[in-house]
Amino acid sequence: MDDLPKGFRAGAAEACFRKAGRDDLxxxxxxxxxxxxxxxxxxxxxxxxxxxxxxxxxxxxxVRAVVANSGQANACTGDEGLANCRETQRLxxxxxxxxxxxxxxxxxxxxxxxxxxxxWRKALPALVQSLGSRDxxxxxRAFMTTDAFPKFAMRxxxxxGGLVRLTVMAKGAGMICPxxxxxxxxxxxxxxxxxxxxxxxxxxxxxxxFNRVSVDGDTSTNDTILGLANCASGVAAMNAGDExxxxxxxxxxxxxxxxxLVADGEGASKVIHIKVSGAADDExxxxxxxxxxxxxLVKTAIYGGDANWGRIVTAVGxxxxxxxxxxVSLVLCGIERFRNxxxxxxxxxxxxxxxxxxxxxxxxxxxxxxxxxxxxKASDLGHEYVSLNADYRS
Amino acid sequence: MDDLPKGFRAGAAEACFRKAGRDDLxxxxxxxxxxxxxxxxxxxxxxxxxxxxxxxxxxxxxVRAVVANSGQANACTGDEGLANCRETQRLxxxxxxxxxxxxxxxxxxxxxxxxxxxxWRKALPALVQSLGSRDxxxxxRAFMTTDAFPKFAMRxxxxxGGLVRLTVMAKGAGMICPxxxxxxxxxxxxxxxxxxxxxxxxxxxxxxxFNRVSVDGDTSTNDTILGLANCASGVAAMNAGDExxxxxxxxxxxxxxxxxLVADGEGASKVIHIKVSGAADDExxxxxxxxxxxxxLVKTAIYGGDANWGRIVTAVGxxxxxxxxxxVSLVLCGIERFRNxxxxxxxxxxxxxxxxxxxxxxxxxxxxxxxxxxxxKASDLGHEYVSLNADYRS
Numbered sequence: 001m002d003d004l005p006k007g008f009r010a011g012a013a014e015a016c017f018r019k020a021g022r023d024d025l026x027x028x029x030x031x032x033x034x035x036x037x038x039x040x041x042x043x044x045x046x047x048x049x050x051x052x053x054x055x056x057x058x059x060x061x062x063v064r065a066v067v068a069n070s071g072q073a074n075a076c077t078g079d080e081g082l083a084n085c086r087e088t089q090r091l092x093x094x095x096x097x098x099x100x101x102x103x104x105x106x107x108x109x110x111x112x113x114x115x116x117x118x119x120w121r122k123a124l125p126a127l128v129q130s131l132g133s134r135d136x137x138x139x140x141r142a143f144m145t146t147d148a149f150p151k152f153a154m155r156x157x158x159x160x161g162g163l164v165r166l167t168v169m170a171k172g173a174g175m176i177c178p179x180x181x182x183x184x185x186x187x188x189x190x191x192x193x194x195x196x197x198x199x200x201x202x203x204x205x206x207x208x209x210f211n212r213v214s215v216d217g218d219t220s221t222n223d224t225i226l227g228l229a230n231c232a233s234g235v236a237a238m239n240a241g242d243e244x245x246x247x248x249x250x251x252x253x254x255x256x257x258x259x260x261l262v263a264d265g266e267g268a269s270k271v272i273h274i275k276v277s278g279a280a281d282d283e284x285x286x287x288x289x290x291x292x293x294x295x296x297l298v299k300t301a302i303y304g305g306d307a308n309w310g311r312i313v314t315a316v317g318x319x320x321x322x323x324x325x326x327x328v329s330l331v332l333c334g335i336e337r338f339r340n341x342x343x344x345x346x347x348x349x350x351x352x353x354x355x356x357x358x359x360x361x362x363x364x365x366x367x368x369x370x371x372x373x374x375x376x377k378a379s380d381l382g383h384e385y386v387s388l389n390a391d392y393r394s
Numbered sequence: 395m396d397d398l399p400k401g402f403r404a405g406a407a408e409a410c411f412r413k414a415g416r417d418d419l420x421x422x423x424x425x426x427x428x429x430x431x432x433x434x435x436x437x438x439x440x441x442x443x444x445x446x447x448x449x450x451x452x453x454x455x456x457v458r459a460v461v462a463n464s465g466q467a468n469a470c471t472g473d474e475g476l477a478n479c480r481e482t483q484r485l486x487x488x489x490x491x492x493x494x495x496x497x498x499x500x501x502x503x504x505x506x507x508x509x510x511x512x513x514w515r516k517a518l519p520a521l522v523q524s525l526g527s528r529d530x531x532x533x534x535r536a537f538m539t540t541d542a543f544p545k546f547a548m549r550x551x552x553x554x555g556g557l558v559r560l561t562v563m564a565k566g567a568g569m570i571c572p573x574x575x576x577x578x579x580x581x582x583x584x585x586x587x588x589x590x591x592x593x594x595x596x597x598x599x600x601x602x603x604f605n606r607v608s609v610d611g612d613t614s615t616n617d618t619i620l621g622l623a624n625c626a627s628g629v630a631a632m633n634a635g636d637e638x639x640x641x642x643x644x645x646x647x648x649x650x651x652x653x654x655l656v657a658d659g660e661g662a663s664k665v666i667h668i669k670v671s672g673a674a675d676d677e678x679x680x681x682x683x684x685x686x687x688x689x690x691l692v693k694t695a696i697y698g699g700d701a702n703w704g705r706i707v708t709a710v711g712x713x714x715x716x717x718x719x720x721x722v723s724l725v726l727c728g729i730e731r732f733r734n735x736x737x738x739x740x741x742x743x744x745x746x747x748x749x750x751x752x753x754x755x756x757x758x759x760x761x762x763x764x765x766x767x768x769x770x771k772a773s774d775l776g777h778e779y780v781s782l783n784a785d786y787r788s
Contacts, residue, residue, distance in 0.1 A: 045711035045719050045735075076707045078720075078736030111704025112737050216690040218705070219712035296610040296690070296775075297783055304784025310505025311612070313470045317439035318613035325439050326472075342472030343506050381690075382784070386777050389691055390698025 003136045003154045005165040005190035007031045007232025011130035012142040015123035017071025017116055018109065025123050026068040026142030028186060029096060029131055033062035034228040035195050036104075037202035041223035047075030048085035049105040050224055056101050060195065064102040066186055066226060067092045067127075068143040070171070071109040072116065075221035084115045091121065095128045106184050106224050108143055108171060140169040143184055146388055147171055151260040157191075157249040159242040161235040164191035168253050170225075172215075172261045185210065185225040185257065191246060192236035193229045201247045202227045209254040213262045213377045214293050216385070259377065268379030269359070272302055276365045279372030284321040286374040288365060291319030293378030302361055303380035307352040309337045316365060323367045331364040332356075397530045397548045399559040399584035401425045401626025405524035406536040409517035411465025411510055412503065419517050420462045420536030422580060423490060423525055427456035428622040429589050430498075431596035435617035441469030442479035443499040444618055450495050454589070458496040460580055460620060461486045461521075462537040464565070465503040466510065469615035478509045485515065489522045500578050500618050502537055502565060534563040537578055540782055541565055545654040551585075551643040553636040555629040558585035562647050564619075566609075566655045579604065579619040579651070585640060586630035587623045595641045596621045603648040607656045607771045608687050610779070653771065662773030663753070666696055670759045673766030678715040680768040682759060685713030687772030696755055697774035701746040703731045710759060717761045725758040726750075 004010060008030050012023035038057045040050050056063060067088060074081045085107075089100040096103075107115070134142075140150040152169040172183035187202075206225055237243045262271045274292050279285035292298055295315040301308040309332050316328060326341035333355035335348050361380075398404060402424050406417035432451045434444050450457060461482060468475045479501075483494040490497075501509070528536075534544040546563040566577035581596075600619055631637045656665045668686050673679035686692055689709040695702040703726050710722065720735035727749035729742050755774075 041712075043708060043711035044717065045707055045722075073704070076704055076732065076735070076737065080736070110702070111708050112702075112732070113704070114737075218689055218691045218708065221704075221708050221711060295612055296779070297612045300780055300783035303780070306784065308504070308506075310467070310470055310507070310615075313439055314437060314505050314612065314615050317437035317615060318435075323438065328439075338470065338506070341470070342474070343470065343508075381780065383777050383780050385690070386694055386697065386775065386780060389694035390700065390776070 004167050005188050005230070005232065007190055007230045008188050009132040010134040010136070010139040011127055011132065012134050012138055013123045013127040013130055015069065015119040017069060017119055023138070023142040024070045025120070025127050026139045027092070027127050027131060028066040028139060028188070030064050030228060030230040032230050032232060033064060034230040035193055035198050036063050037199040037227035039203060039206050039225050041220060043219050043221045043223070045076050045221045047073055047107060047222040048077060048081040049074055049107045050222060051082065052085050052089065053104050053106070053224060053226070056104060059101065061101060063104055063228065064098050065092060065096060066104045066106065066228070068106045068184065069115070069120070070143045070145050072107060072113040073109045073111045073222050074107040074115050075111045077112065077114050081114060084117055087117065088115070088120060091124055095124060104226055106143070106226070108145055108184050108222055111221055136167050136169050140171065143171045145171065148264050151257050151264065153253050153256045155249050155253045157245055159191070159235050159245060160238045162233065164189060164233045164235050164246070166249055166253050168257045170257045170261060183220055183223055187225070187227040187250070187254070189229045190231065190233035191229055192231035192234065197243070198227065198229055201250060205247060205251040205254050208251055209258045212375060213258050214290070215262065215268065215379045262377045262379045268385070269382055270302055270361055270380040271359065272299070272361050272363060272378045272380060274363045274365070274376045274378065275373070276367060277373040278366045278368045278370055280322065280370040281372040282374055283372070284323070285367065285372040287321040288316050288319045288367065289374045289376035291315045292363060292365070293376045296381060299378065299381035302356065303382040305353065305356045307332065307349060307356055312363060313338055321367070327368040329366040333358070333362055398561050399582050399624070399626065401584055401624045402582050403526040404528040404530070404533040405521055405526065406528050406532050407517045407521040407524055409463065409513045411463060411513055417532070417536040418464045419514070419521050420533045421486070421521050421525060422460040422533060422582070424458050424622060424624040426624050426626060427458060428624040429587055429592050430457050431593040431621035433597060433600050433619050435614060437613050437615045437617070439470050439615045441467055441501060441616040442471060442475040443468055443501045444616060445476065446479050446483065447498050447500070447618060447620070450498060453495065455495060457498055457622065458492050459486060459490060460498045460500065460622070462500045462578065463509070463514070464537045464539050466501060466507040467503045467505045467616050468501040468509050469505045471506065471508050475508060478511055481511065482509070482514060485518055489518060498620055500537070500616070500620070502539055502578050502616055505615055530561050530563050534565065537565045539565065542658050545651050545658065547647050547650045549643050549647045551639055553629050553639060554632045556627065558583060558627045558629050558640070560643055560647050562651045564651045564655060577614055577617055581619070581621040581644070581648070583623045584625065584627040585623055586625035586628065591637070592621065592623055595644060599641060599645040599648050602645055603652045606769060607652050608684070609656065609662065609773045656771045656773045662779070663776055664696055664755055664774045665753065666693070666755050666757060666772045666774060668757045668759070668770045668772065669767070670761060671767040672760045672762045672764055674716065674764040675766040676768055677766070678717070679761065679766040681715040682710050682713045682761065683768045683770035685709045686757060686759070687770045690775060693772065693775035696750065697776040699747065699750045701726065701743060701750055706757060707732055715761070721762040723760040727752070727756055
């Protein structure tokens with residue numbers, strides 16, 4: 001379909017892994033070998049598909065396909081889980097006439113549950129037959145779990161040699177605090193790239209986007225982001241300008257999709273944009289940004305539209321960062337409420353409450369006069385999160 | 395009143411700091427000088443009363459009184475906040491015929507709001523007049539905020555020389571992740587103790603109790619725990635056996651009250667008892683216990699009675715602790731569901747769901763065969779937490 005880069009086809013099928021009446025098995029195939037870049041969760045309990053994809057990445061080989069399921073995450077499932085994962089690789093490769101290690105498996109859903117292999121096998125013929133019938137949205141829908149909407153984006157980039165296309169498809173709503181990658185994300189391009197350059201560009205773009213968002217601070221066992229470049233456009237980055245254009249486009253599209261992830265944080269109603277500046281270095285700024293973005297009290301106050309800025313300052317204070325309290329200032333929705341360690345503009349409360357009704361809430365924290373800064377996006381915390389997660393499996 | 399140790403009197407008054415119709419200013423006075431032990435928040439934004447109490451502790455002087463208010467925390471209030479705090483010390487001391495630095499001020503409530511000094515001054519005569527009219531519960535009620543019930547306990551200890559009494563009064567429902575102390579807690583005893591021994595015993599007891607509980611992971615700006623020993627019983631710890639008896643009693647009573655704190659975590663319906671063993675050392679075990687106790691996904695699942703044990707294992711995996719995934723086991727409510735990195739006892743799901751209905755939920759995590767262990771108590775996360783915190787100030 002025409003929102004995928006050249007040479008890629010997508011398909012999906014209903015395997016009834018958890019519920020009937022929806023696609024829950026998706027497939028992407030490139031008609032030629034792809035250069036692979038990828039990043040994975042830092043959770044020590046790496047899901048079976050994470051381990052398999054890491055092996056493929058380490059081998060340096062080119063790949064052809066991604067097969068994705070929702071329903072069972074195939075994490076914490078031991079040897080049986082790993083065997084099941086390899087079996088899905090083998091069966092997919094057989095049906096497509098590929099080698100098993102040209103197929104990248106990704107899974108999402110309940111941690112600790114085994115893949116329903118009978119369902120998987122039964123759905124495979126329909127999945128392969130569906131190739132070419134789904135667009136980016138169709139593939140994305142197949143690996144949604146509690147996502148309220150599919151998250152994907154497409155972008156064209158003009159390089160010296162012509163146009164190339166980037167398409168990114170992601171899922172994620174809960175257990176989201178990516179650490180080197182998000183829940184599941186597949187980025188496709190028909191540009192021609194070198195393996196090392198692609199991986200380096202990919203890592204920088206992910207660190208600037210997916211690794212700076214959080215819904216609930218829970219880093220999943222399955223976080224995987226794959227980048228497949230198949231050169232079907234015949235267009236390569238020929239010079240530094242081209243490389244910058246491609247990386248900028250990749251960063252921009254990953255930023256767009258990672259924003260969707262936060263906006264659809266389970267039950268989230270708002271995106272909190274946290275910017276920390278004036279820190280001794282970027283690491284100190286990051287500590288502060290993450291502490292504020294993970295604070296349950298900050299997230300519930302912003303959900304409720306309560307201008308309780310003292311909770312933000314409190315989270316700055318226990319972040320573990322080193323700073324002088326008397327040099328700290330806070331600007332909330334453009335209104336300075338705390339300057340050099342003292343409350344200011346108390347008469348702006350009503351105006352601030354008004355501005356807090358917006359979907360996007362800006363939190364700017366100035367720690368001092370140092371060069372360090374960091375930005376981070378977090379979702380708020382509301383009743384819908386509790387409802388969704390209190391009984392997710394039933 | 396007879397649930398306070400000898401020589402202590404308590405009083406309370408209505409100052410209308412936030413709402414009318416309740417006591418919100420409390421006072422404790424000892425009829426003789428007290429040896430002081432204390433621990434305070436590690437939050438860099440220390441509230442004005444925290445800074446004042448720290449000065450008094452550092453001076454090594456004996457103290458006579460504690461004055462506590464709810465409504466405004468007097469934190470992040472700069473120079474004006476500090477001046478207000480010292481003024482409350484001065485006025486209280488004047489009314490009681492004491493030195494200002496014999497009066498320990500503690501505050502709780504909204505961070506960033508100034509103390510309502512006019513209300514404070516107006517309420518002082520009634521407060522002083524009320525001395526002797528309140529028991530431990532009466533004082534505790536005066537510094538409650540969102541607490542659903544007052545948290546206090548009394549205990550008698552038999553030493554070689556006779557009976558001594560311990561009374562502990564605490565408040566705390568949200569912004570609870572004590573780091574070296576809880577939100578606000580006052581422990582009184584009429585035992586005779588040496589300053590260094592009392593402080594050492596106190597620190598060990600707090601580290602074993604209050605520093606091992608969490609409601610929401612937010613460490614407040616005001617956490618303060620004070621221990622006042624006035625020797626009114628005339629009974630001293632005369633030997634190692636006495637010292638152990640006194641410390642054991644102190645630890646037990648602080649454990650009782652810190653358990654109340656978690657049970658009354660804002661909107662909490664359950665207490666999660668996390669025990670980690672088999673770690674390389676206690677620090678690694680602590681990382682795991684805190685990671686599980688702070689996981690929003692674990693807390694919401696347990697709120698909902700969902701035996702979604704994969705979320706617990708996931709939180710173990712991203713804790714930052716170092717261990718071998720294939721050596722990890724998990725026992726939930728007495729049922730082993732994960733052994734050496736693999737799911738077991740899947741047929742016990744229904745029984746497990748039944749056991750999860752209890753108010754107290756046991757989570758036992760065995761990381762390997764090392765000597766390190768740690769225990770931690772956390773509350774669950776439900777709709778009531780969101781409701782209470784989404785619009786706390788209005």
